Amino acid sequence: MNNPLARGDKMPETPVGPFDAAAVAAYAAASGDDNPLHLDPALAARAGFSAPPVHGMRLMAEIVPALAAWRPDMAIRRLSGTFVEPLLIGERAILSGRVLRAAGEILVRVSIQGPRRGPSVLAEATLVPKEGAR
Amino acid sequence: MRAERSHRPEEAVLGPFEVATGASEILAFAKATGAPGDGVPATFPIVWLSAPALKAALREAVGPDFLPVHESQSFDYARLLAPDAAYRLAAVARRERAPDRLVVEASVTEPAGAPVLTLRAVLRLVPLAGGRAHE
Numbered sequence: 630m631n632n633p634l635a636r637g638d639k640m641p642e643t644p645v646g647p648f649d650a651a652a653v654a655a656y657a658a659a660s661g662d663d664n665p666l667h668l669d670p671a672l673a674a675r676a677g678f679s680a681p682p683v684h685g686m687r688l689m690a691e692i693v694p695a696l697a698a699w700r701p702d703m704a705i706r707r708l709s710g711t712f713v714e715p716l717l718i719g720e721r722a723i724l725s726g727r728v729l730r731a732a733g734e735i736l737v738r739v740s741i742q743g744p745r746r747g748p749s750v751l752a753e754a755t756l757v758p759k760e761g762a763r
Numbered sequence: 764m765r766a767e768r769s770h771r772p773e774e775a776v777l778g779p780f781e782v783a784t785g786a787s788e789i790l791a792f793a794k795a796t797g798a799p800g801d802g803v804p805a806t807f808p809i810v811w812l813s814a815p816a817l818k819a820a821l822r823e824a825v826g827p828d829f830l831p832v833h834e835s836q837s838f839d840y841a842r843l844l845a846p847d848a849a850y851r852l853a854a855v856a857r858r859e860r861a862p863d864r865l866v867v868e869a870s871v872t873e874p875a876g877a878p879v880l881t882l883r884a885v886l887r888l889v890p891l892a893g894g895r896a897h898e
Contacts, residue, residue, distance in 0.1 A: 661813025
């Protein structure tokens, strides 16, 4: 049985990436998001990137298995994220998270921090016990 | 061709569309994202915003002079999605100026109408060469 979560509890840090072009193409195929900015190095270069940026939603999707591994007793009720800085193909990031509120529903702030000053994804997840999410 | 403001509605109602949590689509999505093998991944509904009918409507709302870049996304569940189930998705796409954005708000319901989740996507519209930004 998992311990109750408390404000300030931290998720284990999880490495994210690096993604190669094949991984980005696989996500594009699975999601249907074929925005050429993520797939075409020449277009990415015209947009000022040294390599195509990984889909923000591909990065946000990393939060789901990270939360499930940390708290398999909880389900995601709400997940929201802002894509602040790009993470380019070949770059690495670290996913981390901290409980902001533990009364009632659990609110966790999650960050995916790449090599730039700002995070690639800044997200909030609201968790509920699995049986309460149905 | 340049997209003129008066040529595009500020708000467009899209759908309803039939969407589903097909086993093969979920498996492909889970494989591409590393999602756990049980249930429907929480971010799976993003697939529905790229379904051909909705994507075409969104492309029309964006216009030819802009490249959409995903700025933020939310999923708000009233209940979990069931695998191999059919749902209905209705969306509203709202064009914003200064900065140029397209905000898509979608509601997913069971066929009988019970609410399941809402999605909100904010797309920053980056002007392509020759396009007109509203900064």
